[in-house]
Amino acid sequence: MIRLKNERQIDGIRRSCKLLGAMYRELIPLVKPGVRTIDLDQWTRDWIKKAGGKPAFLGYGPQKRPYPAALCVSINNEVIHGIPSKRVIREGDLVSLDSGIDLEGYISDQALSVEAGKVSDAVHALNITTNECLYRGIAAVKAGDRLLQIARAVEGHALSRGYGVVHEFCGHGVGLALHEDPQVPNYPHGPNPRMTGGMVIAIEPMINLGTGDVEVLEDGWTVVTADNKPAAHWEHTVAIFRDHTEILTEPLEHYL
Numbered sequence: 009m010i011r012l013k014n015e016r017q018i019d020g021i022r023r024s025c026k027l028l029g030a031m032y033r034e035l036i037p038l039v040k041p042g043v044r045t046i047d048l049d050q051w052t053r054d055w056i057k058k059a060g061g062k063p064a065f066l067g068y069g070p071q072k073r074p075y076p077a078a079l080c081v082s083i084n085n086e087v088i089h090g091i092p093s094k095r096v097i098r099e100g101d102l103v104s105l106d107s108g109i110d111l112e113g114y115i116s117d118q119a120l121s122v123e124a125g126k127v128s129d130a131v132h133a134l135n136i137t138t139n140e141c142l143y144r145g146i147a148a149v150k151a152g153d154r155l156l157q158i159a160r161a162v163e164g165h166a167l168s169r170g171y172g173v174v175h176e177f178c179g180h181g182v183g184l185a186l187h188e189d190p191q192v193p194n195y196p197h198g199p200n201p202r203m204t205g206g207m208v209i210a211i212e213p214m215i216n217l218g219t220g221d222v223e224v225l226e227d228g229w230t231v232v233t234a235d236n237k238p239a240a241h242w243e244h245t246v247a248i249f250r251d252h253t254e255i256l257t258e259p260l261e262h263y264l
């Protein structure tokens with residue numbers, strides 16, 4: 009069931025998204041060679057708490073193995089849901105960050121891939137294209153049209169560059185919970201409802217330098233590419249209105 013949001017609810021989600029953007033603008037400059045990913049997570053927890061919010065990811069998921077951090081840090085061949093650890097970021101790493109804030113019950117969700125130092129030209133190109141895929145997807149949002157139009161736009165751009173599109177994970181409705189209906193895949197597949205005013209969705213292309221195939225590690229969370237080639241991930245929370253689209257999360261592509 010798709011929960012449509014009223015103006016007041018979208019206001020709340022917008023505030024949560026702005027706060028998340030403010031957090032990222034301080035966090036991203038900390039993503040440098042020599043930093044441990046667990047320290048980025050601790051920083052994120054402290055920042056969100058001080059700002060009066062709650063980390064939306066912490067404790068999310070199955071009770072037997074809830075997600076244990078406020079931030080996902082996925083490096084190189086890790087696509088999404090990397091668990092912060094003592095691992096140290098190195099020069100040339102592609103570091104995908106993903107986080108969300110619960111602000112008075114309103115949930116934001118945003119991700120980006122940060123280049124630590126100088127990455128290879130191939131990885132930089134992948135990162136640029138993945139960000140473009142996100143904006144192609146957003147440009148395909150239109151009330152009255154079908155949702156899988158987003159998927160076609162994302163997939164088309166990625167495939168035109170010879171990249172792999174991850175099929176096993178997708179975007180989602182968001183705002184009153186972290187994961188709501190509808191699913192928002194990055195390839196045309198599954199239910200294809202009409203987009204309508206009041207829908208709030210997270211669009212999040214996960215694009216691989218090699219094939220789109222992925223595996224989940226023993227920790228139950230970390231998603232890696234099957235061929236161990238790098239992957240990039242960009243995500244915005246987007247509100248759909250009858251006559252326009254609003255990107256609720258803040259632009260971060262100037263970090264590219």
Ligand code: MF3
Binds near residue numbers: 066069075
């Ligand atoms: N943006 C990610 C997603 O939508 C974040 C979820 S991480 C989790 O899947 F731990 F909270 F599940």
Ligand code: CO
Binds near residue numbers: 117179180210212243
């Ligand atoms: Co998401």
